[in-house]
Amino acid sequence: MTALEDDVIVVTGASRGLGRAMAERFVEDGARVVLTARDSERLETVAAELPGDSLVVPADVRDSDDVERVIDRTLERFGRLDTLVNNAGVSLLHKDDHDELGDITEDEWDRVLEVNLKGVFLFTRAAVPQLYEQGHGTIINISSGLGRRAIPGAAAYVSSKWGLEGLTRATALESEPYGVTVNGLDPGGRVNTDIWAHLPAAEREEILQPDVMNDAAVLLAAQGPDGVTGESMTAQEWEQRLG
Ligand code: NAP
Numbered sequence: 677m678t679a680l681e682d683d684v685i686v687v688t689g690a691s692r693g694l695g696r697a698m699a700e701r702f703v704e705d706g707a708r709v710v711l712t713a714r715d716s717e718r719l720e721t722v723a724a725e726l727p728g729d730s731l732v733v734p735a736d737v738r739d740s741d742d743v744e745r746v747i748d749r750t751l752e753r754f755g756r757l758d759t760l761v762n763n764a765g766v767s768l769l770h771k772d773d774h775d776e777l778g779d780i781t782e783d784e785w786d787r788v789l790e791v792n793l794k795g796v797f798l799f800t801r802a803a804v805p806q807l808y809e810q811g812h813g814t815i816i817n818i819s820s821g822l823g824r825r826a827i828p829g830a831a832a833y834v835s836s837k838w839g840l841e842g843l844t845r846a847t848a849l850e851s852e853p854y855g856v857t858v859n860g861l862d863p864g865g866r867v868n869t870d871i872w873a874h875l876p877a878a879e880r881e882e883i884l885q886p887d888v889m890n891d892a893a894v895l896l897a898a899q900g901p902d903g904v905t906g907e908s909m910t911a912q913e914w915e916q917r918l919g
């Protein structure tokens with residue numbers, strides 16, 4: 677029996693980067709995964725390469741109808757939901773010249789806050805009725821070191837991830853009586869994904885690689901109803917805590 681045998685796991689932002697890597701690992705460990713993001717072609721490619729059962733449901737995390745559809749289709753197909761990984765995220769960090777507060781447009785601010793924070797609220801709101809009814813389940817919110825500290829030139833991203841840290845703790849308190857755990861997980865540094873596509877190849881090879889959170893994500897997903905809840909740590913710290 678593998679760690680996640682038969683579990684059903686929804687991964688947002690599963691079309692590339694950290695989300696794709698976690699989805700692949702969950703399937704290797706016996707789970708059935710629901711892959712969601714906006715780019716349906718990329719999602720189908722990811723699904724085709726998985727060594728196990730999966731379902732593709734394209735969605736924009738900012739759209740509540742899209743989000744409800746992901747959860748509805750998950751339950752129609754698999755009849756249960758064990759883990760929700762809120763991983764989809766955007767930053768403005770891809771620019772070489774980071775925007776100071778006065779240079780951030782309202783549209784940029786809204787996009788970062790809506791994907792990174794409202795999207796997590798919408799997915800969590802859609803998922804908890806099923807998790808509560810089951811009396812078990814796990815929500816993993818993908819945060820960042822910038823959810824605990826700040827740097828200049830990243831105010832929208834920093835604000836979204838600090839907000840996510842608060843949402844994680846508030847959701848954990850509400851979910852505890854139902855046996856549902858809710859935690860934050862972050863890679864512990866820069867990871868070689870599209871966010872850093874502008875960096876020179878040599879530098880991209882030196883930073884963390886997209887599978888960096890896989891072990892920690894499996895440990896969190898495999899926790900039972902009495903597991904740790906309401907905490908937020910790096911992948912390495914979670915491995916030390918739960919491994
Ligand atoms: P990435 O490679 O750019 O992937 C982002 C994912 O989010 C893609 O699958 C993208 O798919 C999806 N996404 C973006 N906007 C969306 C929307 N409106 N609706 C639905 N899906 C959307 O980024 P990553 O580095 O893997 O980041 C994953 C998470 O890790 C993020 O929460 C990020 O903040 C966090 N993180 C990353 C780093 C790092 O250095 N890379 C460090 C700390 C934390 P579509 O474009 O197809 O929608």
